Amino acid sequence: MSDSQVTIIGAGPSGLTLAWWLVEQGISVTVLERETVIPSDMRASTFHPATLDLLTDSGLAAALIERGTVVPQWQYLIHESGERAVFDMSHLSEVTAYPFRLQCEQFQLTELLAEKLAKQPLCELRLGATLQSVIPGESQVTVQYQSAGEDCAHVCDWLIAADGASSQVRKSLGLDFDGQTFPKTSITLVLEYPFEDDIPNLLGVNYVWLPDRHYSLMRLRNTWRLTYSPEQDQDIESALSEAIAQTHIARVSPRASGAAILTRNYYTLHQRCLARFCHGRTLFVGDAAHLNSPAGGMGMNSGIHDARSLADHLVPVINGDDPLLLERYDRRRRTIAQEEVQRLSARNYARHRETEVSKRVLIWNELQEIVSDPVKHRDFLLDAAMIRSRQREMTIE
Numbered sequence: 001m002s003d004s005q006v007t008i009i010g011a012g013p014s015g016l017t018l019a020w021w022l023v024e025q026g027i028s029v030t031v032l033e034r035e036t037v038i039p040s041d042m043r044a045s046t047f048h049p050a051t052l053d054l055l056t057d058s059g060l061a062a063a064l065i066e067r068g069t070v071v072p073q074w075q076y077l078i079h080e081s082g083e084r085a086v087f088d089m090s091h092l093s094e095v096t097a098y099p100f101r102l103q104c105e106q107f108q109l110t111e112l113l114a115e116k117l118a119k120q121p122l123c124e125l126r127l128g129a130t131l132q133s134v135i136p137g138e139s140q141v142t143v144q145y146q147s148a149g150e151d152c153a154h155v156c157d158w159l160i161a162a163d164g165a166s167s168q169v170r171k172s173l174g175l176d177f178d179g180q181t182f183p184k185t186s187i188t189l190v191l192e193y194p195f196e197d198d199i200p201n202l203l204g205v206n207y208v209w210l211p212d213r214h215y216s217l218m219r220l221r222n223t224w225r226l227t228y229s230p231e232q233d234q235d236i237e238s239a240l241s242e243a244i245a246q247t248h249i250a251r252v253s254p255r256a257s258g259a260a261i262l263t264r265n266y267y268t269l270h271q272r273c274l275a276r277f278c279h280g281r282t283l284f285v286g287d288a289a290h291l292n293s294p295a296g297g298m299g300m301n302s303g304i305h306d307a308r309s310l311a312d313h314l315v316p317v318i319n320g321d322d323p324l325l326l327e328r329y330d331r332r333r334r335t336i337a338q339e340e341v342q343r344l345s346a347r348n349y350a351r352h353r354e355t356e357v358s359k360r361v362l363i364w365n366e367l368q369e370i371v372s373d374p375v376k377h378r379d380f381l382l383d384a385a386m387i388r389s390r391q392r393e394m395t396i397e
C-alpha cells in the first residue's frame with residue numbers, strides 16, 4: 001500500500017499548482033516542503049497572460065490581481081534621453097482574458113495555494129520535511145526525508161520533483177543538469193521609494209539603459225524592485241554593501257540616494273535542462289527540470305505551465321491509461337523549455353545587458369521597428385506573454 005498516490009517534493013509555484021490541479025481531479029497528494037513556512041523569497045514578480053488564463057477557473061487569477069499591479073504597457077527606456085520603446089499588451093486582447101503583465105510576488109500565489117490546499121481532505125502539506133533520498137521501484141517510489149530531526153520514510157505511486165534549482169531528487173537519482181552559468185550575476189533591491197515621481201513616463205515594468213549598464217525597475221503594489229548586474233570582479237559582500245547599492249540607486253535617480261533598502265539579494269543565473277523530465281515513476285517540473293535567465297520573467301510561469309501539462313497527462317495514467325502517455329509530457333515541456341523559454345530569455349538577457357554602442361543602436365532600431373508595426377508588435381508580444389509557447393506545446397505529439 002502506498003501512503004499517497006502522488007508525492008510532490010517542494011511547495012514552490014510548480015509544486016503547489018500541480019497539487020491543486022491533482023486534488024481537484026480526485027487524486028490524493030502529499031507535499032513535502034523543507035521550510036517550516038511557505039517561502040517568501042524575492043524571486044518571480046511577473047505573471048504573464050498565458051499563466052493567468054490557466055489560473056482563472058480556480059479563482060487564483062482574480063485573487064492575484066487583487067494583490068498585485070496590472071501593467072498594460074511596458075517599456076525599454078533610454079535613461080539619458082528619455083526615448084522609449086513601449087509595448088502595448090492591448091494587441092493581445094483577442095487571445096487572452098488578461099492583456100497585461102501582472103506584477104505580483106510569487107509567494108502571493110504559493111500562500112494562496114497553501115490556504116486552498118489546507119481545506120482539501122485529499123491533500124497533506126508537510127512543512128519542515130526535507131527530502132534526503134529517493135528509492136525508485138517498479139510500481140512505487142520510496143522517499144526518505146527528515147522532519148524535526150527524525151528520519152522518516154514515505155511510499156507513493158508517483159513522485160514529483162518540484163524542489164527547485166538545487167533539486168535533491170535530481171541529485172539522489174544522479175542525473176546530469178547540463179547547461180551553462182551566465183557570465184553576469186544579478187542583484188535585486190526592494191525599495192519603497194516612489195521612482196515614478198523622479199523618472200518621467202515610468203511604467204510598471206521598465207528595462208532602463210544607462211550608457212554603461214542596464215537596470216530593470218519593476219513596480220509591485222507598494223514597492224519597486226531595482227535589478228542590475230554588479231561589477232564582474234566584485235565579491236558578493238561588497239556588491240551588496242549599503243554604499244555600493246546606494247551608488248546604483250543614485251544612478252537611476254539621484255534624489256533616491258539614501259532611500260531605505262527593504263531587502264537585497266544576489267543571484268547567479270543559469271541555463272540548464274534535464275535530458276528527460278520522466279524517469280520511471282519520478283517526474284520533474286519547474287526549476288528542478290530546467291533553468292533560464294530571469295530576463296523577461298519566464299521561469300515561474302513555465303514551471304506553472306509544466307504543472308498544468310503534467311496534471312493533464314498524469315491523471316489519465318493514474319486512472320488507467322498507458323504510462324507511455326507521460327512521454328508526451330516530456331516531449332512537450334522539454335521542447336518548450338529548450339526551444340522557447342531558454343531561447344527567448346537568453347535573447348532578453350543579451351538585449352538588456354548590451355552596452356556596446358553599435359550593438360545597442362541595432363537593438364534599439366529593431367525595438368522601434370517592432371513597436372511601430374502592429375503585426376510585428378503583436379507577434380513579439382505573443383512570445384513575450386508566453387501565449388505562443390502554450391499554443392506550440394499543444395501541437396507536439
Ligand SMILES: Cc1cc2nc3c(=O)[nH]c(=O)nc-3n(C[C@H](O)[C@H](O)[C@H](O)COP(=O)(O)OP(=O)(O)OC[C@H]3O[C@@H](n4cnc5c(N)ncnc54)[C@H](O)[C@@H]3O)c2cc1C
Nearest residue numbers: 010012013014034044045046131164286287297299300301
Ligand atoms: C531574481 C529572480 C527573478 C525572477 N523573476 C521571475 C519572474 O518575474 N517571473 C518568472 O516567471 N520567474 C522568475 N524567476 C524564476 C522563478 O523564481 C523560478 O523559476 C520559480 O521559483 C520556480 O518555481 P519552482 O516551484 O519550480 O521552484 P522553487 O520556487 O525553487 O520551489 C522549490 C521548493 O522546494 C523546496 N525544497 C528544496 N529542496 C527541498 C528538499 N530537499 N526537500 C523538501 N523541499 C525542498 C524549497 O524550499 C522550495 O519551496 C526569477 C528568478 C530569480 C532568481
